[in-house]
Amino acid sequence: MGKPKVVLGVSGGIAAYKACELLRLLTESGHEVRVVPTAASLNFVGEATWAALSGNPASTEVWETVHEVPHVRIGQSADLVVVAPATADMLAKAAHGLADDLLTNTLLTARCPVVFAPAMHTEMWEHPATQENVATLRRRGALVIEPAVGRLTGKDTGKGRLPDPAEIYEVCRRVLARGVGEQDLAGRHVVISAGGTREPLDPVRFLGNRSSGKQGYALARTAVARGARVTLVAANTALADPAGADVVRVGTAVQLREAVLEAAADADVVVMAAAVADFRPAEYAGGKIKKKDGQDPAPVALVRNPDVLAEISADRARDGQVVVGFAAETDDVLANGRAKLLRKGCDLLVVNEVGEARTFGSEENEAVILASEGSEIQVPYGPKETLAEAIWDQVAVRLQP
Numbered sequence: 001m002g003k004p005k006v007v008l009g010v011s012g013g014i015a016a017y018k019a020c021e022l023l024r025l026l027t028e029s030g031h032e033v034r035v036v037p038t039a040a041s042l043n044f045v046g047e048a049t050w051a052a053l054s055g056n057p058a059s060t061e062v063w064e065t066v067h068e069v070p071h072v073r074i075g076q077s078a079d080l081v082v083v084a085p086a087t088a089d090m091l092a093k094a095a096h097g098l099a100d101d102l103l104t105n106t107l108l109t110a111r112c113p114v115v116f117a118p119a120m121h122t123e124m125w126e127h128p129a130t131q132e133n134v135a136t137l138r139r140r141g142a143l144v145i146e147p148a149v150g151r152l153t154g155k156d157t158g159k160g161r162l163p164d165p166a167e168i169y170e171v172c173r174r175v176l177a178r179g180v181g182e183q184d185l186a187g188r189h190v191v192i193s194a195g196g197t198r199e200p201l202d203p204v205r206f207l208g209n210r211s212s213g214k215q216g217y218a219l220a221r222t223a224v225a226r227g228a229r230v231t232l233v234a235a236n237t238a239l240a241d242p243a244g245a246d247v248v249r250v251g252t253a254v255q256l257r258e259a260v261l262e263a264a265a266d267a268d269v270v271v272m273a274a275a276v277a278d279f280r281p282a283e284y285a286g287g288k289i290k291k292k293d294g295q296d297p298a299p300v301a302l303v304r305n306p307d308v309l310a311e312i313s314a315d316r317a318r319d320g321q322v323v324v325g326f327a328a329e330t331d332d333v334l335a336n337g338r339a340k341l342l343r344k345g346c347d348l349l350v351v352n353e354v355g356e357a358r359t360f361g362s363e364e365n366e367a368v369i370l371a372s373e374g375s376e377i378q379v380p381y382g383p384k385e386t387l388a389e390a391i392w393d394q395v396a397v398r399l400q401p
Ligand code: CTP
Pocket: 253, 272, 273, 274, 275, 276, 277, 278, 305, 306, 307, 308, 309, 310, 324, 325, 326, 327, 328, 329
């Protein structure tokens, strides 16, 4: 089999320079990339850069090499088209089927998955015209990644930034692996908690745990690639924001509960992948706790934290909401998992065995997905992404039409 063929469409926004890195990631991982820039985008990055980095000509118009019928051939032979950045103008043209240059012609002839990574000012993104165009494109099966929140071209900040190129690359990779017509989470809102909570003792110390957040982030990435709107409630993680996810940062279990409940109000799915502290110090010392010569330290009194998973499962914000929990166990893994599934009242419980060198912080995971109706799916040791996909497969069959 030849290399997967990717068309990288670049439209005229300042974020065009970030597409150079996306191109590099695609070519270095074995994709044959044809860059199709719009004429406006050449104001930001020139044709020579695209040709040199891709090893292919980069034309903007349909009038070059006409004998090769490029306006039809490039789209027809692509395995994936990704437009990054996609400007408001490009989204409008794509939504209305205009075809006045090579990229818009390519979008009309492509029968493969199409990913748009919009980047523009917040006002343009939020304009009803843009939002309707995005909705049209999504309805037709395109994957339009939500822009990131952050610094924009000028001094302003807001929603509209192009996500990190490495994260756009991850979306492309997932979409290429799954193929067209596989966006089984399209139109669904999924809420994922990730990371580990920290319960402060004093201004410099906390009770925490070893969760890195990688499994929750893998769930977020894969859900975006399957078409979901994703809210990621991240507790103390140090990972890059997944492209397309709305990231809400929290510290403690109480903050996590608040953020998850708020996002869950209109969610189709809630996945509690975070390691939530069961206890917190009964008292918070406003100043640093000092040692005193000749005295033993005072014991730390703890109080219970709310159980977010049990609460969400018992009191579903929506009919048919699917709730997924995780269980980290060191002994009697399956028996403890079954008991926990019953106790928490969720639909699925992902049970993994943990130990010093297993699961926490690693790139790989192994688990059993227990379902409330009794089924048991074994997911062999492998990338956290593979486990994430297996979880979404189980969620997707439980979602109401
Ligand atoms: N969880 C939660 N709120 C808590 C504790 C845990 O929502 N206060 C969620 C976790 O996000 C996870 C699941 O519950 O999805 C199981 O977490 P785990 O720590 O394994 O279970 P515990 O309830 O702490 O049970 P035990 O301490 O008996 O193992």
